[in-house]
Each structure stands twice: as C-alpha cells, then as structure tokens.
Amino acid sequence: MKIAIIGAGNVGAALAQAFRRCGHEIVFGVKSPDSEKPDQLAIVEAANSAEVSILAVPFEAVPEVVESASGFADKVVIDATNPLRVGEGGLNLTLGFTSSGAEQIAAQAPRAHLFKTFNQTGFENMANAGRFGLRPVMFVAGDNEAHKPTVLELVADVGFEASDAGGLRAARLLEPFAMLWIELARNRGLGPDFAFSLQRKV
Secondary structure (H helix, E strand, O other): OEEEEEOOOHHHHHHHHHHHHOOOEEEEEEOOOOOOOOOEEEHHHHHHHOOEEEEOOOHHHHHHHHHHOHHHOOOEEEEOOOOEEEEOOEEEEOOOOOOOHHHHHHHHOOOOEEEEOOOOOOHHHHHOHHHOOOOOEEEEEEOOOOOHHHHHHHHHHOOOEEEEEEOHHHHHHHHHHHHHHHHHHHHOOOOOOOOOOOOOOO
C-alpha cells in the first residue's frame, strides 16, 4: 500500500521505517520538499498519490495541513497527533471530556475518513514494536466501518495488537491515554523502552 506520512519528524520517520520494513511504499508530505529527497512531496501531492495519509505533525499545524491537502476529501486519514502544550507542571493536554483533537480535525476535514491511532506510545516504539515480548496494544478509533479494517491491518502490520476502541468519540480516551505514557516515560523515570499491552485470562 502507498502511504503518505504528513511530516518528517520523529514520529513520521519512525512510522516510515516500520511500514517500509513490511513492504509498504512511503512518501512524505512536507511544506517545503527537498529536491534531493525523492520521497518528499508537497503535502497535496503526497496525499493525492496515496491510499492512506498519516498526520504526524504538531497538533497546532494540522489546520494548515488540512487546507494544503484540500481537506483530504474522500481520503483515509490517520490522526497520530496529540493536542499538547507546555504549561504549569510541564506538558498538558489542551482538550478533553467534551471533545478531542481528533474530533476537531474531523470538523476541519468533514469529507475525510478520519481515524485516531499511532498516538499512544513514543516514536521509539513505533519504529520497532516487534522488540517487545508481548505485542504492545494500539487502539483505533473511527466512525467509518468500511475503512476501519484497513487501518486495523496497518496497525497490526507494524507489530502492534490492533484493538478497535469504537467511534471517533473514543479519541477523548485515547489522547489522555497517550498522556499517561508520556508522564511515565518522560517524568516518572520509566524512559521510552516500555509499552502498554492487553492480557487476557487463560
């Protein structure tokens, strides 16, 4: 599958590495493509050329990205962002309870098929989820049931246990869940070398 990763920072690079390892074709959509990097395209060109686009930019950059990509009309879009800001006590969420970053993006891109996933762990784990003894869990939220199997399959391809969390409204749970990982990894001494997993009674 051809996947456009919008943004070429830590998360985008890690996902590209993981997807390429399992045979997917990757292009990066960036604001100013480097002519010496053939896998970099303008955002609209990357989105139009791919079957799935992944938002891997800072949350505050999303409105400009959506506008650049003509709203990702009729495209499957994965939101890997988290609405974060630095405030009192460190990094905090800017939304919660009555909305989510994903729901705001869906309102900005009403013709896109939007899903929330790849936001719940660090980029270090996205690059190689297979290094854990138990598959780390990665929840997927989205309203479009026709395209959800494709997104779940992509999540599983890169080594996560893909778990359907329900409709996009569940992003209100997944974004705070990401904040828990950030708190434990960055502020509580666990570091990035851990991930959450699902275990079932035998």
